[in-house]
Amino acid sequence: MRRTEKNATAWSMVLVPLGIAAIMTPAIMLAASGSGQGFDSVVNSIESRYHAHATKIPFMGLISGIAGIATHGGVRGLHVAEFEDFRGDGDGVDGAEFNALIEKHVGGGWQRMVRETSRKGGEQSLIYVRAEGSHVGMLVVDLDGHDLNVVQMSMNPDQLMHEVAKHHHHETHDSSDDQAAGESE
Amino acid sequence: MKRIEVWTSVLALGIVAGAVSALGQDALPAPSPIEKTLAERATHVTEVTLDKNMLAFASKFMDGDKDGDKEDKAVKEMIRNLKGVYVREYEFDKENSYTGAELEGLRKYFESSDWSPMVHERTKGVAQGTDVFVKLVNGQMQGLFVLDAEARELSLVLILGPIDIDKLSGLGGNFGIPKDAMKKAQKEAGK
Numbered sequence: 289m290r291r292t293e294k295n296a297t298a299w300s301m302v303l304v305p306l307g308i309a310a311i312m313t314p315a316i317m318l319a320a321s322g323s324g325q326g327f328d329s330v331v332n333s334i335e336s337r338y339h340a341h342a343t344k345i346p347f348m349g350l351i352s353g354i355a356g357i358a359t360h361g362g363v364r365g366l367h368v369a370e371f372e373d374f375r376g377d378g379d380g381v382d383g384a385e386f387n388a389l390i391e392k393h394v395g396g397g398w399q400r401m402v403r404e405t406s407r408k409g410g411e412q413s414l415i416y417v418r419a420e421g422s423h424v425g426m427l428v429v430d431l432d433g434h435d436l437n438v439v440q441m442s443m444n445p446d447q448l449m450h451e452v453a454k455h456h457h458h459e460t461h462d463s464s465d466d467q468a469a470g471e472s473e
Numbered sequence: 474m475k476r477i478e479v480w481t482s483v484l485a486l487g488i489v490a491g492a493v494s495a496l497g498q499d500a501l502p503a504p505s506p507i508e509k510t511l512a513e514r515a516t517h518v519t520e521v522t523l524d525k526n527m528l529a530f531a532s533k534f535m536d537g538d539k540d541g542d543k544e545d546k547a548v549k550e551m552i553r554n555l556k557g558v559y560v561r562e563y564e565f566d567k568e569n570s571y572t573g574a575e576l577e578g579l580r581k582y583f584e585s586s587d588w589s590p591m592v593h594e595r596t597k598g599v600a601q602g603t604d605v606f607v608k609l610v611n612g613q614m615q616g617l618f619v620l621d622a623e624a625r626e627l628s629l630v631l632i633l634g635p636i637d638i639d640k641l642s643g644l645g646g647n648f649g650i651p652k653d654a655m656k657k658a659q660k661e662a663g664k
Contacts, residue, residue, distance in 0.1 A: 383518075401527055402649065403520040411517075417527060424530050445533035 325395025326427055327367040327440035333393040334436070338376055342369040342438070362448035363441055364423070371436035380410050381431065390414055390429055398427060422446075507578045508561055511627065514570050515563035521649035523558040525634075531648065548643035555634035560649045563627045571627055573600035576620065579629065580604055583618050592658070599624075605658045614638060621654040628654050 331342050345351070345368045352366035376386075383405035391400070394416055402415040412431040417424055423442045430437050512518045523531065532553045565571075583606040584590075592605035601622045608616030614637075619630040628651050632644070638659060645655035 384512075399522075399524070399527065401521065401523060403518070405512075405518050407516050417530065419526065445530060449534060 325393070326398065326425070327369070327438065329393040329395060330390055330427065330429065331369045331438050333389055334371065334438070337389055338374070338381070340371050340374055340436075342371050344369055359451050360447055362444050362451050365425075365440070365442040367438075367440040369438040371438075373434050374431065374436040375434065376431075380408055381412060383407065383412055386412055386431075387414065394427065398425070504561075505579060505582065507575050508629075511561075511563050511571060511575065514565065515627075516566045517562075517564040519560070519562040519649055521558065521560040523648055525556050528552060528555050528558065545643070547637070548640050551635070551637055551640050552644070552647070555632060555636075557631070557633040558648050558650065559629075559631040559633075560651075561629040562649065562651060565625045565627075568624045569599060570625070571600060571622070576600055576602075576604075576622055579620055580606075588616070588618065603654075603657055608633075617641070617658070619654050619658045621651070621657065630654055630658075 334340060335342055348366065348368060352364060355366055356362075356364040387403060387405065397418040398416040399418065400414065401417050402413065404411065404413040406412075410431070410433055412429070414429040416427040419425075420442055423444050425440065425442050427440045428438070430439075532549055563571075588606045588608050590604065591607045592603060594604070595602040601624060603622070604618075604620040606618040607614055613635060615633070615635060617630075617632045617636050619628070621628040621630075630650055632650075641659040642652075642656045644650050645652035
């Protein structure tokens with residue numbers, strides 16, 4: 289009996305830390321792929337590699353909050369950084385190197401969905417997405433000529449499409465009302 | 474007690490084996506080294522890689538179109554059930570910027586037992602043409618690969634999952650899938 293109790297204690301000593309580790313791992317992974325990476329990491333890496341300075345939009349937090357309220361949670365966590373007159377290495381950027389730089393700093397959880405690149409380096413578009421519960425995170429890095437923009441947002445596709453459909457319905461309703469009023473005149 | 478352990482092990486092994494086999498069947502292929510060399514030569518490259526989760530996410534944005542006709546809805550339904558879409562489009566500033574050997578290398582992956590050639594169209598004297606391979610499982614199309622080689626453009630489209638050939642052209646223009654390549658594939662497959 290005593291031996292059974294000892295065995296049970298020994299097992300609990302192994303299983304309890306294992307259980308805690310199993311519960312904590314997703315939380316740790318989620319934190320590691322959070323705001324420390326993604327947008328901030330990508331913007332910082334571009335700034336340091338190309339010696340450029342990003343212009344952050346003032347009151348972005350407020351704008352993001354308003355967007356969240358206006359779309360009833362359809363869009364949230366908006367981040368925008370703009371590099372004006374971005375010259376890269378003087379004559380654009382090397383597409384492969386630019387892609388590797390973003391890939392390295394975007395962090396875990398992000399999957400590249402689209403890459404569009406031109407050999408001369410004037411056009412680079414990278415779109416990454418990641419699952420964020422009911423939301424989907426989207427990170428867009430777009431270089432067009434000398435304008436480089438980095439945008440990150442979190443969207444709820446169901447809510448967003450619900451809002452779009454509602455707006456579309458209102459618009460259709462209003463235009464048919466106008467048409468009816470015009471005909472009666 | 475021992476019987477439970479044995480059954481647990483069998484179940485665990487079954488889950489792992491199932492997951493590995495599912496990954497092997499539905500996973501998008503790793504880019505071939507040929508694609509890298511083509512990308513280096515091309516003036517413009519478009520790469521689109523969508524797995525099942527991304528397709529599910531993308532299809533949600535199509536749900537808002539309530540006024541869409543029946544055909545649109547059928548295409549959306551097909552997209553929702555797809556397991557992966559892989560598109561590579563290379564544009565070149567000069568004609569014949571790729572070789573017949575490179576096209577052969579790209580086709581090689583699909584010359585396995587799972588895939589059957591459906592269309593094999595060639596232009597005499599140049600490395601141009603269209604190839605369509607299909608993956609048939611129990612008589613149902615579960616995959617499609619289109620290699621469309623034009624004078625200054627090379628397109629690779631790989632679609633994994635259940636495909637309705639009649640709705641194929643509806644996929645063109647979505648997710649970077651070239652419209653012309655899909656129309657051509659549907660036309661050739663319908664012959």
